[in-house]
Amino acid sequence: MNKILIVILIVLALGLIAYNATLVDFSNPFQGDSTIALIGIVASLCAVVLLLIFMTSKKIDKKIKDN
DSSP, X not given: OOHHHHHHHHHHHHHXXXXXXXXXXXXXXXXXXXXXXXXXXXXXXXXXXXXXXXXXXXXXXXHHHXX
């Protein structure tokens, strides 16, 4: 994957986190649509972590191939 594509995907995931955070009713976060928004936030956070792990593994792979 291209580094630019990974950065775009991370930005999109962060945008989804921000959008879902606006949907959460913080006075009652586990009722109705707030639950779905929380699930969306957790899923987006997982996507960001996976993409960062992927970027790190690509950097390690590049360093190994250079040696």
